[in-house]
Amino acid sequence: MDHKKIAREVLDAIGGQGNLSAAAHCATRLRLVLHDESIVDQTALDNMDVVKGTFSTGGQFQIILGSGTVNVVYKHLAEMSGQTEMSTSDVKDAATKKLNPIQQFVKMLSDIFVPIIPAIVAGGLLMGINNVLTAPDLFIEGKSLVDANPEMADLAALINTFANAAFVFLPILIGFSATKRFGGNPFLGATLGMLMVHPDLLNGYGYGAAVLSNEVPVWNLFGLEIEKVGYQGTVLPVLAASYILAKIETSLRKVVPSALDNLLTPLFSIFITGVLTFTLVGPLTRSAGNLLTDGIVWLYDTTGVIGGIIFGLLYAPIVITGMHHSFIAVETQLLADIVKTGGSFIFVIAAMSNIAQGGATLAVLKTTKNAKIKGTASAAGISALLGITEPAMFGVNLKLRYPFIGAIIGSAVGSGFVTLFKVKATALGAAGIPGIISIRPDTIISYIIGMAIAFAAAFIVTIILAKREEKKAGKQTSDQAAA
Numbered sequence: 001m002d003h004k005k006i007a008r009e010v011l012d013a014i015g016g017q018g019n020l021s022a023a024a025h026c027a028t029r030l031r032l033v034l035h036d037e038s039i040v041d042q043t044a045l046d047n048m049d050v051v052k053g054t055f056s057t058g059g060q061f062q063i064i065l066g067s068g069t070v071n072v073v074y075k076h077l078a079e080m081s082g083q084t085e086m087s088t089s090d091v092k093d094a095a096t097k098k099l100n101p102i103q104q105f106v107k108m109l110s111d112i113f114v115p116i117i118p119a120i121v122a123g124g125l126l127m128g129i130n131n132v133l134t135a136p137d138l139f140i141e142g143k144s145l146v147d148a149n150p151e152m153a154d155l156a157a158l159i160n161t162f163a164n165a166a167f168v169f170l171p172i173l174i175g176f177s178a179t180k181r182f183g184g185n186p187f188l189g190a191t192l193g194m195l196m197v198h199p200d201l202l203n204g205y206g207y208g209a210a211v212l213s214n215e216v217p218v219w220n221l222f223g224l225e226i227e228k229v230g231y232q233g234t235v236l237p238v239l240a241a242s243y244i245l246a247k248i249e250t251s252l253r254k255v256v257p258s259a260l261d262n263l264l265t266p267l268f269s270i271f272i273t274g275v276l277t278f279t280l281v282g283p284l285t286r287s288a289g290n291l292l293t294d295g296i297v298w299l300y301d302t303t304g305v306i307g308g309i310i311f312g313l314l315y316a317p318i319v320i321t322g323m324h325h326s327f328i329a330v331e332t333q334l335l336a337d338i339v340k341t342g343g344s345f346i347f348v349i350a351a352m353s354n355i356a357q358g359g360a361t362l363a364v365l366k367t368t369k370n371a372k373i374k375g376t377a378s379a380a381g382i383s384a385l386l387g388i389t390e391p392a393m394f395g396v397n398l399k400l401r402y403p404f405i406g407a408i409i410g411s412a413v414g415s416g417f418v419t420l421f422k423v424k425a426t427a428l429g430a431a432g433i434p435g436i437i438s439i440r441p442d443t444i445i446s447y448i449i450g451m452a453i454a455f456a457a458a459f460i461v462t463i464i465l466a467k468r469e470e471k472k473a474g475k476q477t478s479d480q481a482a483a
Helices: 003-013 042-046 070-081 088-096 101-134 150-168 170-181 186-196 204-212 236-255 258-321 323-336 345-367 371-385 390-400 402-420 433-438 441-482
Strands: 020-025 029-034 053-057 060-064 218-221 224-227
Touching: 003 042, 003 070, 020 070, 029 070, 042 053, 053 390, 060 390, 101 150, 101 170, 101 323, 101 433, 101 441, 150 170, 170 186, 170 236, 186 236, 186 258, 224 258, 236 258, 258 323, 258 345, 258 390, 258 402, 323 345, 345 371, 345 390, 345 402, 345 433, 345 441, 371 390, 390 402, 402 441, 433 441
Parallel strands: none
Antiparallel strands: 020 029, 029 060, 053 060, 218 224
């Protein structure tokens, strides 16, 4: 394989050196920031055997080359274009400048929540294990595993404690990540999170009951009463507080003498932000967060199957825009308030969409005669079933168009089914077949059936559309021959 020739062909196809603003690569893809994506010669890229697919997201034009190839091609591409070695984070920063305000907001949420997903996933999956141990009628009629085996009670209690940790102390995780994203000291952000869940405060989960009984404890500061209430399991309060903390800290560092900076800046940053959090920011954003959660749950419960079908139909198009990253914040709140919400329905809809993308791609594998597309579809289809859809969606389905139509129809049908049976997840994870372990135990069977429906509907519709496309192509060939 002539990697230098490939690099030259890629550079020519993207509009030459003058159109390349920044470049990096990950394990399988070239990640490029272009001045003008409209001048890209997509046909030339599609005709290159080494190119497995292309897509544009978050201000980056990405070209899938595969592991082992991408790093060598990138090296030659950088030499030809005069680009200095850049990391993927450098390219992300360059791409952010091209985004509109809404896209920048979505990217901000993604930057904050993606790093803490492993902690939320671990806690959620442990919660799922605890549910398996304690849910009645799951394995034994009228009993749970703990009821049938009392010696497992402490194991279940231990797992439950481990599972709750990430959600009880969620403000610490978000405080660290958000303050870092907003340009402040992440350890001050973590300290702010600790302040918001301090054990001296009324537990946030008991706030509603305390209000009803008029037993909310307060600090009385010169006649001003400040509620001593924690923010366990909340998202919006700590996001807003972290932003304020970062701005106060960076402002103070500009005016505080360097000799006193390490002493006074952290002191005033935490104190001022803490007072603002408990007097103004926290109460307002707690109410806003409750309204948001209640609104989402109401919408889900009210629209029912119709809402599920519409969300399933639109999920993949939302992914194309990158707006799905904003769902992470919503899902985190749904999971943190799982007693009220029952879990996340967004994860389940995402899984139906991913499975449908895989079904449509494997239908292409069955029907297409193009060897290159077959090679891409075989791996991409399996990958989508496991929760990774970029190769399937951008490398096959969107390129051919009709499989994407089949996929969103399959997603809509599967999403309608799982909504009908109130399937919800208790954790984040791989939204696909592996996602079974994230699903509430009493709805696992419905989840599996929903995946089968989404796959079958997408597969069948795509085959029907493929045959129609084949007939169209045959008719056009006949018309051209007759002419």
